[in-house]
Amino acid sequence: MAFPRSTCLLLLLASFLLTPLEGHTFNVMDYGAIGNGRTDDSEAFMKAWSDVCKASASPTFLVPGDRRFLINPVVFEGRCRSKKIKFKVDGTITAPSEPSKWKCINKQCHSWISFKHVDGLVISGSGTIDGNAEKWWKQGRVTGARPNALVVARSNNVQLHDLSFKDNPHMHVVFHHCDGVKISHISIDAPEDSPNTDGIHLKETASVIIEHCTIGTGDDCISLVDGSTHIDMRHIKCGPGHGISIGSLGKFGLSETVEYIHVKDAQFTGTTNGVRIKTWQGGRGHARNMIFEKIRSSDSEYPIIIDQFYCDHTECHDKPNAVEIRNISYIDVKGTSKKETAVKIACSDTVPCRDIFIQNINLIYDQSGKQASAYCKNVINGYYHGVVRPNISCLQNDKLP
Structure with a gap:
Protein backbone atom coordinates (compact mmCIF):
# COMPACT_ATOMS: atom_id res chain seq x y z
CA MET A 1 0.00 0.00 0.00
CA ALA A 2 1.43 3.43 -0.96
CA PHE A 3 1.62 6.14 1.68
CA PRO A 4 0.31 9.64 0.85
CA ARG A 5 3.04 12.21 0.15
CA SER A 6 2.14 14.16 3.32
CA THR A 7 2.59 11.02 5.42
CA CYS A 8 6.03 10.38 3.88
CA LEU A 9 7.11 13.92 4.69
CA LEU A 10 5.95 13.54 8.29
CA LEU A 11 7.82 10.25 8.64
CA LEU A 12 10.97 11.80 7.17
CA LEU A 13 10.73 14.78 9.53
CA ALA A 14 10.18 12.51 12.54
CA SER A 15 13.19 10.41 11.54
CA PHE A 16 15.36 13.53 11.32
CA LEU A 17 14.21 14.84 14.68
CA LEU A 18 14.80 11.51 16.41
CA THR A 19 18.29 11.07 14.95
CA PRO A 20 21.06 12.38 17.24
CA LEU A 21 23.01 15.32 15.86
CA GLU A 22 25.49 14.09 13.28
CA GLY A 23 28.63 16.05 12.51
CA HIS A 24 27.54 18.64 15.06
CA THR A 25 29.95 20.96 16.87
CA PHE A 26 29.62 21.09 20.65
CA ASN A 27 31.14 24.38 21.83
CA VAL A 28 32.12 24.45 25.50
CA MET A 29 30.89 28.06 25.68
CA ASP A 30 27.36 26.75 25.13
CA TYR A 31 27.74 24.63 28.26
CA GLY A 32 28.67 27.47 30.59
CA ALA A 33 32.43 27.80 30.09
CA ILE A 34 33.75 31.29 30.80
CA GLY A 35 37.20 31.17 29.22
CA ASN A 36 38.81 33.93 31.28
CA GLY A 37 41.72 31.82 32.60
CA ARG A 38 40.52 32.22 36.21
CA THR A 39 37.15 30.51 36.49
CA ASP A 40 37.15 26.72 36.65
CA ASP A 41 35.58 25.48 33.41
CA SER A 42 35.94 21.77 34.17
CA GLU A 43 32.20 21.19 34.64
CA ALA A 44 31.35 22.80 31.30
CA PHE A 45 33.93 20.60 29.56
CA MET A 46 32.44 17.46 31.09
CA LYS A 47 28.87 18.44 30.15
CA ALA A 48 29.93 19.06 26.57
CA TRP A 49 31.75 15.73 26.47
CA SER A 50 28.66 13.89 27.68
CA ASP A 51 26.72 15.09 24.63
CA VAL A 52 29.65 14.50 22.28
CA CYS A 53 29.95 10.91 23.42
CA LYS A 54 26.24 10.30 22.78
CA ALA A 55 26.26 11.79 19.26
CA SER A 56 26.15 9.24 16.47
CA ALA A 57 28.44 10.50 13.70
CA SER A 58 31.66 12.52 13.79
CA PRO A 59 30.83 15.12 16.44
CA THR A 60 33.32 17.89 17.26
CA PHE A 61 34.18 19.02 20.79
CA LEU A 62 35.25 22.66 20.36
CA VAL A 63 37.47 24.76 22.61
CA PRO A 64 37.19 28.11 20.79
CA GLY A 65 40.08 30.46 20.08
CA ASP A 66 41.07 33.73 21.76
CA ARG A 67 40.17 32.45 25.23
CA ARG A 68 41.94 30.75 28.14
CA PHE A 69 40.10 27.90 29.79
CA LEU A 70 41.18 26.89 33.29
CA ILE A 71 40.43 23.26 34.00
CA ASN A 72 41.29 20.82 36.76
CA PRO A 73 41.99 17.11 36.15
CA VAL A 74 39.33 15.63 33.86
CA VAL A 75 38.75 12.20 32.34
CA PHE A 76 36.92 11.96 29.02
CA GLU A 77 35.52 8.44 29.11
CA GLY A 78 34.30 6.26 26.27
CA ARG A 79 33.02 4.07 24.89
CA CYS A 80 31.27 6.58 22.68
CA ARG A 81 28.60 6.11 20.05
CA SER A 82 30.46 7.60 17.08
CA LYS A 83 33.38 5.81 15.46
CA LYS A 84 35.14 9.17 15.06
CA ILE A 85 35.29 12.07 17.52
CA LYS A 86 37.07 15.36 16.93
CA PHE A 87 38.47 17.19 19.94
CA LYS A 88 39.43 20.62 18.57
CA VAL A 89 41.44 23.05 20.68
CA ASP A 90 41.79 26.51 19.15
CA GLY A 91 42.08 28.39 22.43
CA THR A 92 44.38 27.78 25.40
CA ILE A 93 43.69 25.18 28.05
CA THR A 94 45.55 26.03 31.23
CA ALA A 95 45.95 24.50 34.69
CA PRO A 96 45.93 26.06 38.17
CA SER A 97 49.30 27.67 38.90
CA GLU A 98 49.31 26.51 42.54
CA PRO A 99 49.72 22.74 43.00
CA SER A 100 47.61 22.95 46.15
CA LYS A 101 44.69 24.31 44.11
CA TRP A 102 44.52 21.27 41.83
CA LYS A 103 41.31 19.31 42.40
CA CYS A 104 42.85 15.92 41.86
CA ILE A 105 40.75 12.83 41.30
CA ASN A 106 40.81 10.73 44.48
CA LYS A 107 43.64 13.04 45.63
CA GLN A 108 45.91 11.44 43.02
CA CYS A 109 47.47 13.88 40.57
CA HIS A 110 48.71 11.36 38.01
CA SER A 111 47.17 13.04 34.98
CA TRP A 112 45.50 16.26 33.95
CA ILE A 113 43.60 15.71 30.67
CA SER A 114 42.82 12.02 30.08
CA PHE A 115 40.98 10.05 27.42
CA LYS A 116 40.04 6.42 28.07
CA HIS A 117 38.42 3.94 25.68
CA VAL A 118 37.85 6.55 22.95
CA ASP A 119 38.46 4.89 19.58
CA GLY A 120 38.71 7.07 16.47
CA LEU A 121 39.73 10.14 18.47
CA VAL A 122 41.23 13.11 16.59
CA ILE A 123 42.82 15.76 18.82
CA SER A 124 43.84 18.86 16.89
CA GLY A 125 43.65 22.62 16.62
CA SER A 126 45.68 25.81 16.62
CA GLY A 127 45.64 26.15 20.40
CA THR A 128 47.91 25.41 23.34
CA ILE A 129 47.89 23.05 26.32
CA ASP A 130 49.67 25.07 29.04
CA GLY A 131 50.44 23.23 32.27
CA ASN A 132 51.55 26.35 34.15
CA ALA A 133 53.98 24.13 36.05
CA GLU A 134 56.71 26.38 37.43
CA LYS A 135 55.65 25.85 41.05
CA TRP A 136 55.32 22.09 40.53
CA TRP A 137 58.95 21.98 39.40
CA LYS A 138 60.15 24.08 42.33
CA GLN A 139 58.69 21.70 44.90
CA GLY A 140 60.25 18.72 43.12
CA ARG A 141 59.22 15.25 44.26
CA VAL A 142 58.22 16.31 47.77
CA THR A 143 54.47 15.96 47.25
CA GLY A 144 54.56 12.75 45.25
CA ALA A 145 53.53 12.26 41.64
CA ARG A 146 53.30 15.20 39.29
CA PRO A 147 50.54 14.99 36.68
CA ASN A 148 51.12 14.11 33.05
CA ALA A 149 49.41 16.61 30.77
CA LEU A 150 47.62 14.70 28.00
CA VAL A 151 47.08 10.97 28.53
CA VAL A 152 45.37 8.71 26.00
CA ALA A 153 44.73 5.20 27.32
CA ARG A 154 43.24 2.03 25.84
CA SER A 155 42.13 3.82 22.68
CA ASN A 156 42.71 2.76 19.07
CA ASN A 157 43.10 4.67 15.81
CA VAL A 158 43.94 7.99 17.44
CA GLN A 159 45.37 11.11 15.81
CA LEU A 160 47.06 14.07 17.47
CA HIS A 161 48.17 16.96 15.30
CA ASP A 162 48.96 20.68 15.12
CA LEU A 163 48.64 21.50 18.82
CA SER A 164 51.24 23.18 21.03
CA PHE A 165 52.15 21.97 24.52
CA LYS A 166 54.15 23.91 27.07
CA ASP A 167 55.33 23.86 30.67
CA ASN A 168 53.56 20.79 31.94
CA PRO A 169 54.32 19.39 35.42
CA HIS A 170 55.50 15.98 34.21
CA MET A 171 55.29 14.29 30.79
CA HIS A 172 53.50 16.27 28.10
CA VAL A 173 51.93 13.59 25.87
CA VAL A 174 51.43 9.98 26.99
CA PHE A 175 49.91 7.06 25.09
CA HIS A 176 49.54 3.70 26.78
CA HIS A 177 47.77 0.50 25.75
CA CYS A 178 46.84 1.97 22.36
CA ASP A 179 47.00 0.59 18.82
CA GLY A 180 47.17 2.75 15.70
CA VAL A 181 48.40 6.25 16.61
CA LYS A 182 49.53 9.15 14.44
CA ILE A 183 51.19 12.21 15.99
CA SER A 184 52.17 15.00 13.61
CA HIS A 185 53.08 18.69 13.50
CA ILE A 186 52.95 19.27 17.25
CA SER A 187 55.35 21.39 19.27
CA ILE A 188 56.36 20.79 22.88
CA ASP A 189 58.29 23.32 24.92
CA ALA A 190 59.57 23.27 28.51
CA PRO A 191 62.73 24.66 30.13
CA GLU A 192 65.92 22.63 29.92
CA ASP A 193 66.04 22.31 33.71
CA SER A 194 62.40 21.25 34.16
CA PRO A 195 62.40 17.77 35.76
CA ASN A 196 61.03 14.68 33.99
CA THR A 197 59.15 16.67 31.38
CA ASP A 198 59.31 14.08 28.58
CA GLY A 199 57.77 15.26 25.33
CA ILE A 200 56.09 12.12 23.96
CA HIS A 201 56.00 8.90 25.99
CA LEU A 202 54.74 5.55 24.72
CA LYS A 203 54.02 2.39 26.71
CA GLU A 204 52.30 -0.83 25.58
CA THR A 205 51.44 0.92 22.33
CA ALA A 206 51.76 -0.39 18.76
CA SER A 207 51.67 0.87 15.17
CA VAL A 208 52.63 4.49 15.74
CA ILE A 209 53.77 7.26 13.39
CA ILE A 210 55.41 10.36 14.89
CA GLU A 211 56.39 12.96 12.30
CA HIS A 212 57.21 16.64 11.83
CA CYS A 213 57.38 17.39 15.56
CA THR A 214 59.53 19.98 17.34
CA ILE A 215 60.31 19.14 20.96
CA GLY A 216 62.44 20.83 23.60
CA THR A 217 62.16 19.74 27.25
CA GLY A 218 64.07 18.89 30.40
CA ASP A 219 64.00 15.14 29.71
Whole structure:
Protein backbone atom coordinates (compact mmCIF):
# COMPACT_ATOMS: atom_id res chain seq x y z
CA MET A 1 0.00 0.00 0.00
CA ALA A 2 1.43 3.43 -0.96
CA PHE A 3 1.62 6.14 1.68
CA PRO A 4 0.31 9.64 0.85
CA ARG A 5 3.04 12.21 0.15
CA SER A 6 2.14 14.16 3.32
CA THR A 7 2.59 11.02 5.42
CA CYS A 8 6.03 10.38 3.88
CA LEU A 9 7.11 13.92 4.69
CA LEU A 10 5.95 13.54 8.29
CA LEU A 11 7.82 10.25 8.64
CA LEU A 12 10.97 11.80 7.17
CA LEU A 13 10.73 14.78 9.53
CA ALA A 14 10.18 12.51 12.54
CA SER A 15 13.19 10.41 11.54
CA PHE A 16 15.36 13.53 11.32
CA LEU A 17 14.21 14.84 14.68
CA LEU A 18 14.80 11.51 16.41
CA THR A 19 18.29 11.07 14.95
CA PRO A 20 21.06 12.38 17.24
CA LEU A 21 23.01 15.32 15.86
CA GLU A 22 25.49 14.09 13.28
CA GLY A 23 28.63 16.05 12.51
CA HIS A 24 27.54 18.64 15.06
CA THR A 25 29.95 20.96 16.87
CA PHE A 26 29.62 21.09 20.65
CA ASN A 27 31.14 24.38 21.83
CA VAL A 28 32.12 24.45 25.50
CA MET A 29 30.89 28.06 25.68
CA ASP A 30 27.36 26.75 25.13
CA TYR A 31 27.74 24.63 28.26
CA GLY A 32 28.67 27.47 30.59
CA ALA A 33 32.43 27.80 30.09
CA ILE A 34 33.75 31.29 30.80
CA GLY A 35 37.20 31.17 29.22
CA ASN A 36 38.81 33.93 31.28
CA GLY A 37 41.72 31.82 32.60
CA ARG A 38 40.52 32.22 36.21
CA THR A 39 37.15 30.51 36.49
CA ASP A 40 37.15 26.72 36.65
CA ASP A 41 35.58 25.48 33.41
CA SER A 42 35.94 21.77 34.17
CA GLU A 43 32.20 21.19 34.64
CA ALA A 44 31.35 22.80 31.30
CA PHE A 45 33.93 20.60 29.56
CA MET A 46 32.44 17.46 31.09
CA LYS A 47 28.87 18.44 30.15
CA ALA A 48 29.93 19.06 26.57
CA TRP A 49 31.75 15.73 26.47
CA SER A 50 28.66 13.89 27.68
CA ASP A 51 26.72 15.09 24.63
CA VAL A 52 29.65 14.50 22.28
CA CYS A 53 29.95 10.91 23.42
CA LYS A 54 26.24 10.30 22.78
CA ALA A 55 26.26 11.79 19.26
CA SER A 56 26.15 9.24 16.47
CA ALA A 57 28.44 10.50 13.70
CA SER A 58 31.66 12.52 13.79
CA PRO A 59 30.83 15.12 16.44
CA THR A 60 33.32 17.89 17.26
CA PHE A 61 34.18 19.02 20.79
CA LEU A 62 35.25 22.66 20.36
CA VAL A 63 37.47 24.76 22.61
CA PRO A 64 37.19 28.11 20.79
CA GLY A 65 40.08 30.46 20.08
CA ASP A 66 41.07 33.73 21.76
CA ARG A 67 40.17 32.45 25.23
CA ARG A 68 41.94 30.75 28.14
CA PHE A 69 40.10 27.90 29.79
CA LEU A 70 41.18 26.89 33.29
CA ILE A 71 40.43 23.26 34.00
CA ASN A 72 41.29 20.82 36.76
CA PRO A 73 41.99 17.11 36.15
CA VAL A 74 39.33 15.63 33.86
CA VAL A 75 38.75 12.20 32.34
CA PHE A 76 36.92 11.96 29.02
CA GLU A 77 35.52 8.44 29.11
CA GLY A 78 34.30 6.26 26.27
CA ARG A 79 33.02 4.07 24.89
CA CYS A 80 31.27 6.58 22.68
CA ARG A 81 28.60 6.11 20.05
CA SER A 82 30.46 7.60 17.08
CA LYS A 83 33.38 5.81 15.46
CA LYS A 84 35.14 9.17 15.06
CA ILE A 85 35.29 12.07 17.52
CA LYS A 86 37.07 15.36 16.93
CA PHE A 87 38.47 17.19 19.94
CA LYS A 88 39.43 20.62 18.57
CA VAL A 89 41.44 23.05 20.68
CA ASP A 90 41.79 26.51 19.15
CA GLY A 91 42.08 28.39 22.43
CA THR A 92 44.38 27.78 25.40
CA ILE A 93 43.69 25.18 28.05
CA THR A 94 45.55 26.03 31.23
CA ALA A 95 45.95 24.50 34.69
CA PRO A 96 45.93 26.06 38.17
CA SER A 97 49.30 27.67 38.90
CA GLU A 98 49.31 26.51 42.54
CA PRO A 99 49.72 22.74 43.00
CA SER A 100 47.61 22.95 46.15
CA LYS A 101 44.69 24.31 44.11
CA TRP A 102 44.52 21.27 41.83
CA LYS A 103 41.31 19.31 42.40
CA CYS A 104 42.85 15.92 41.86
CA ILE A 105 40.75 12.83 41.30
CA ASN A 106 40.81 10.73 44.48
CA LYS A 107 43.64 13.04 45.63
CA GLN A 108 45.91 11.44 43.02
CA CYS A 109 47.47 13.88 40.57
CA HIS A 110 48.71 11.36 38.01
CA SER A 111 47.17 13.04 34.98
CA TRP A 112 45.50 16.26 33.95
CA ILE A 113 43.60 15.71 30.67
CA SER A 114 42.82 12.02 30.08
CA PHE A 115 40.98 10.05 27.42
CA LYS A 116 40.04 6.42 28.07
CA HIS A 117 38.42 3.94 25.68
CA VAL A 118 37.85 6.55 22.95
CA ASP A 119 38.46 4.89 19.58
CA GLY A 120 38.71 7.07 16.47
CA LEU A 121 39.73 10.14 18.47
CA VAL A 122 41.23 13.11 16.59
CA ILE A 123 42.82 15.76 18.82
CA SER A 124 43.84 18.86 16.89
CA GLY A 125 43.65 22.62 16.62
CA SER A 126 45.68 25.81 16.62
CA GLY A 127 45.64 26.15 20.40
CA THR A 128 47.91 25.41 23.34
CA ILE A 129 47.89 23.05 26.32
CA ASP A 130 49.67 25.07 29.04
CA GLY A 131 50.44 23.23 32.27
CA ASN A 132 51.55 26.35 34.15
CA ALA A 133 53.98 24.13 36.05
CA GLU A 134 56.71 26.38 37.43
CA LYS A 135 55.65 25.85 41.05
CA TRP A 136 55.32 22.09 40.53
CA TRP A 137 58.95 21.98 39.40
CA LYS A 138 60.15 24.08 42.33
CA GLN A 139 58.69 21.70 44.90
CA GLY A 140 60.25 18.72 43.12
CA ARG A 141 59.22 15.25 44.26
CA VAL A 142 58.22 16.31 47.77
CA THR A 143 54.47 15.96 47.25
CA GLY A 144 54.56 12.75 45.25
CA ALA A 145 53.53 12.26 41.64
CA ARG A 146 53.30 15.20 39.29
CA PRO A 147 50.54 14.99 36.68
CA ASN A 148 51.12 14.11 33.05
CA ALA A 149 49.41 16.61 30.77
CA LEU A 150 47.62 14.70 28.00
CA VAL A 151 47.08 10.97 28.53
CA VAL A 152 45.37 8.71 26.00
CA ALA A 153 44.73 5.20 27.32
CA ARG A 154 43.24 2.03 25.84
CA SER A 155 42.13 3.82 22.68
CA ASN A 156 42.71 2.76 19.07
CA ASN A 157 43.10 4.67 15.81
CA VAL A 158 43.94 7.99 17.44
CA GLN A 159 45.37 11.11 15.81
CA LEU A 160 47.06 14.07 17.47
CA HIS A 161 48.17 16.96 15.30
CA ASP A 162 48.96 20.68 15.12
CA LEU A 163 48.64 21.50 18.82
CA SER A 164 51.24 23.18 21.03
CA PHE A 165 52.15 21.97 24.52
CA LYS A 166 54.15 23.91 27.07
CA ASP A 167 55.33 23.86 30.67
CA ASN A 168 53.56 20.79 31.94
CA PRO A 169 54.32 19.39 35.42
CA HIS A 170 55.50 15.98 34.21
CA MET A 171 55.29 14.29 30.79
CA HIS A 172 53.50 16.27 28.10
CA VAL A 173 51.93 13.59 25.87
CA VAL A 174 51.43 9.98 26.99
CA PHE A 175 49.91 7.06 25.09
CA HIS A 176 49.54 3.70 26.78
CA HIS A 177 47.77 0.50 25.75
CA CYS A 178 46.84 1.97 22.36
CA ASP A 179 47.00 0.59 18.82
CA GLY A 180 47.17 2.75 15.70
CA VAL A 181 48.40 6.25 16.61
CA LYS A 182 49.53 9.15 14.44
CA ILE A 183 51.19 12.21 15.99
CA SER A 184 52.17 15.00 13.61
CA HIS A 185 53.08 18.69 13.50
CA ILE A 186 52.95 19.27 17.25
CA SER A 187 55.35 21.39 19.27
CA ILE A 188 56.36 20.79 22.88
CA ASP A 189 58.29 23.32 24.92
CA ALA A 190 59.57 23.27 28.51
CA PRO A 191 62.73 24.66 30.13
CA GLU A 192 65.92 22.63 29.92
CA ASP A 193 66.04 22.31 33.71
CA SER A 194 62.40 21.25 34.16
CA PRO A 195 62.40 17.77 35.76
CA ASN A 196 61.03 14.68 33.99
CA THR A 197 59.15 16.67 31.38
CA ASP A 198 59.31 14.08 28.58
CA GLY A 199 57.77 15.26 25.33
CA ILE A 200 56.09 12.12 23.96
CA HIS A 201 56.00 8.90 25.99
CA LEU A 202 54.74 5.55 24.72
CA LYS A 203 54.02 2.39 26.71
CA GLU A 204 52.30 -0.83 25.58
CA THR A 205 51.44 0.92 22.33
CA ALA A 206 51.76 -0.39 18.76
CA SER A 207 51.67 0.87 15.17
CA VAL A 208 52.63 4.49 15.74
CA ILE A 209 53.77 7.26 13.39
CA ILE A 210 55.41 10.36 14.89
CA GLU A 211 56.39 12.96 12.30
CA HIS A 212 57.21 16.64 11.83
CA CYS A 213 57.38 17.39 15.56
CA THR A 214 59.53 19.98 17.34
CA ILE A 215 60.31 19.14 20.96
CA GLY A 216 62.44 20.83 23.60
CA THR A 217 62.16 19.74 27.25
CA GLY A 218 64.07 18.89 30.40
CA ASP A 219 64.00 15.14 29.71
CA ASP A 220 63.55 12.78 26.75
CA CYS A 221 62.06 14.37 23.66
CA ILE A 222 60.53 10.97 22.90
CA SER A 223 60.67 7.93 25.18
CA LEU A 224 59.58 4.40 24.35
CA VAL A 225 59.19 1.93 27.18
CA ASP A 226 57.81 -1.56 27.70
CA GLY A 227 55.48 -2.85 25.01
CA SER A 228 56.30 -0.22 22.38
CA THR A 229 56.41 -1.90 18.97
CA HIS A 230 56.29 -0.91 15.30
CA ILE A 231 57.05 2.76 15.92
CA ASP A 232 58.02 4.98 12.97
CA MET A 233 59.54 8.40 13.75
CA ARG A 234 60.59 10.87 11.07
CA HIS A 235 61.38 14.56 10.70
CA ILE A 236 61.89 15.16 14.41
CA LYS A 237 63.63 18.22 15.87
CA CYS A 238 64.82 17.68 19.43
CA GLY A 239 66.53 20.09 21.79
CA PRO A 240 67.06 20.85 24.53
CA GLY A 241 66.43 17.49 26.14
CA HIS A 242 67.76 13.96 26.50
CA GLY A 243 67.16 12.86 22.91
CA ILE A 244 65.09 9.94 21.64
CA SER A 245 65.31 7.16 24.22
CA ILE A 246 64.48 3.50 24.12
CA GLY A 247 63.85 2.75 27.77
CA SER A 248 64.76 2.65 30.41
CA LEU A 249 64.00 -1.07 30.44
CA GLY A 250 64.40 -3.78 33.07
CA LYS A 251 64.27 -1.75 36.27
CA PHE A 252 63.58 -3.82 39.42
CA GLY A 253 64.43 -6.98 37.46
CA LEU A 254 61.36 -6.71 35.24
CA SER A 255 61.08 -8.37 31.84
CA GLU A 256 60.37 -5.62 29.30
CA THR A 257 60.50 -5.32 25.52
CA VAL A 258 60.71 -2.70 22.77
CA GLU A 259 61.07 -3.70 19.12
CA TYR A 260 60.64 -2.72 15.47
CA ILE A 261 61.63 0.93 15.78
CA HIS A 262 62.57 3.17 12.86
CA VAL A 263 63.90 6.71 13.28
CA LYS A 264 64.71 8.74 10.16
CA ASP A 265 65.55 12.42 9.66
CA ALA A 266 66.05 13.43 13.29
CA GLN A 267 67.94 16.55 14.32
CA PHE A 268 69.38 16.96 17.83
CA THR A 269 70.56 20.36 19.04
CA GLY A 270 72.25 20.81 22.42
CA THR A 271 70.87 17.57 23.81
CA THR A 272 72.52 15.23 26.31
CA ASN A 273 71.92 12.32 23.92
CA GLY A 274 70.93 11.77 20.34
CA VAL A 275 69.53 8.27 19.91
CA ARG A 276 69.82 6.23 23.10
CA ILE A 277 69.04 2.72 24.32
CA LYS A 278 69.16 2.40 28.12
CA THR A 279 68.59 -0.71 30.22
CA TRP A 280 69.07 -1.61 33.87
CA GLN A 281 71.27 -4.41 35.14
CA GLY A 282 69.22 -7.32 36.44
CA GLY A 283 66.40 -6.86 33.97
CA ARG A 284 65.15 -9.25 31.30
CA GLY A 285 63.48 -9.00 27.92
CA HIS A 286 64.84 -7.35 24.80
CA ALA A 287 65.35 -4.19 22.75
CA ARG A 288 65.74 -5.30 19.14
CA ASN A 289 65.13 -4.66 15.46
CA MET A 290 65.81 -0.93 15.30
CA ILE A 291 67.10 1.38 12.58
CA PHE A 292 68.34 4.91 13.21
CA GLU A 293 69.15 6.72 9.98
CA LYS A 294 69.86 10.21 8.72
CA ILE A 295 70.61 11.52 12.20
CA ARG A 296 72.08 15.02 12.60
CA SER A 297 73.74 16.19 15.81
CA SER A 298 74.67 19.74 16.75
CA ASP A 299 76.61 19.83 20.02
CA SER A 300 74.91 16.79 21.57
CA GLU A 301 76.88 15.06 24.31
CA TYR A 302 76.40 11.49 23.04
CA PRO A 303 74.90 11.35 19.53
CA ILE A 304 74.91 7.52 19.72
CA ILE A 305 74.63 5.68 23.01
CA ILE A 306 73.79 2.14 24.12
CA ASP A 307 73.96 1.75 27.90
CA GLN A 308 73.21 -1.60 29.53
CA PHE A 309 74.39 -0.19 32.87
CA TYR A 310 71.83 2.60 33.20
CA CYS A 311 71.36 3.92 36.73
CA ASP A 312 69.63 7.13 37.78
CA HIS A 313 70.95 7.16 41.35
CA THR A 314 74.30 6.79 43.05
CA GLU A 315 74.24 3.13 44.17
CA CYS A 316 73.64 0.50 41.51
CA HIS A 317 75.12 -2.97 41.99
CA ASP A 318 76.42 -5.33 39.31
CA LYS A 319 73.92 -8.04 38.36
CA PRO A 320 74.28 -10.95 35.92
CA ASN A 321 70.97 -10.58 34.09
CA ALA A 322 70.38 -7.95 31.42
CA VAL A 323 67.88 -6.88 28.78
CA GLU A 324 69.11 -8.26 25.45
CA ILE A 325 70.00 -5.66 22.80
CA ARG A 326 70.05 -7.07 19.29
CA ASN A 327 69.86 -6.12 15.61
CA ILE A 328 70.46 -2.37 15.87
CA SER A 329 71.56 -0.27 12.87
CA TYR A 330 72.92 3.29 12.67
CA ILE A 331 73.10 4.72 9.15
CA ASP A 332 74.20 8.19 8.02
CA VAL A 333 74.90 9.91 11.34
CA LYS A 334 76.72 13.24 11.12
CA GLY A 335 77.46 16.37 13.11
CA THR A 336 79.20 17.53 16.26
CA SER A 337 79.37 16.22 19.82
CA LYS A 338 79.83 18.18 23.01
CA LYS A 339 81.91 15.37 24.54
CA GLU A 340 84.98 13.84 22.98
CA THR A 341 83.45 10.35 23.28
CA ALA A 342 80.66 10.80 20.76
CA VAL A 343 79.76 7.11 20.47
CA LYS A 344 79.24 5.00 23.57
CA ILE A 345 78.30 1.32 23.26
CA ALA A 346 78.50 -0.14 26.76
CA CYS A 347 77.13 -3.67 26.75
CA SER A 348 76.82 -6.32 29.43
CA ASP A 349 79.54 -8.90 30.10
CA THR A 350 76.97 -11.66 30.54
CA VAL A 351 74.37 -10.61 27.93
CA PRO A 352 76.41 -8.83 25.24
CA CYS A 353 74.87 -6.73 22.49
CA ARG A 354 74.50 -8.63 19.22
CA ASP A 355 74.22 -7.72 15.55
CA ILE A 356 75.16 -4.05 15.76
CA PHE A 357 75.65 -2.40 12.35
CA ILE A 358 77.01 1.09 11.67
CA GLN A 359 77.29 2.65 8.22
CA ASN A 360 78.61 6.06 7.17
CA ILE A 361 78.94 8.14 10.30
CA ASN A 362 81.08 11.23 10.79
CA LEU A 363 81.08 12.91 14.19
CA ILE A 364 83.35 15.81 15.14
CA TYR A 365 84.20 16.76 18.72
CA ASP A 366 82.63 20.12 19.53
CA GLN A 367 83.16 22.95 17.06
CA SER A 368 86.96 22.68 17.09
CA GLY A 369 87.08 20.23 14.22
CA LYS A 370 88.88 17.60 16.29
CA GLN A 371 87.91 14.01 15.54
CA ALA A 372 85.69 12.48 18.22
CA SER A 373 86.38 9.12 19.86
CA ALA A 374 84.27 6.04 20.60
CA TYR A 375 83.85 3.62 23.49
CA CYS A 376 82.70 0.11 22.65
CA LYS A 377 82.52 -2.96 24.88
CA ASN A 378 81.01 -6.45 24.64
CA VAL A 379 79.53 -6.61 21.14
CA ILE A 380 79.08 -9.89 19.25
CA ASN A 381 78.62 -9.75 15.48
CA GLY A 382 79.25 -6.04 15.23
CA TYR A 383 80.03 -4.64 11.77
CA TYR A 384 80.64 -1.33 10.05
CA HIS A 385 80.50 -0.28 6.42
CA GLY A 386 81.66 2.79 4.53
CA VAL A 387 83.30 5.77 6.22
CA VAL A 388 82.99 5.52 9.99
CA ARG A 389 84.47 8.31 12.10
CA PRO A 390 85.30 7.92 14.89
CA ASN A 391 86.75 4.43 14.65
CA ILE A 392 84.75 1.91 16.67
CA SER A 393 87.20 -0.77 17.73
CA CYS A 394 84.78 -3.57 18.59
CA LEU A 395 83.19 -3.60 15.13
CA GLN A 396 84.51 -5.43 12.07
CA ASN A 397 84.53 -4.24 8.47
CA ASP A 398 81.78 -6.13 6.67
CA LYS A 399 83.66 -5.70 3.35
CA LEU A 400 80.50 -5.29 1.34
CA PRO A 401 80.92 -3.62 -2.09
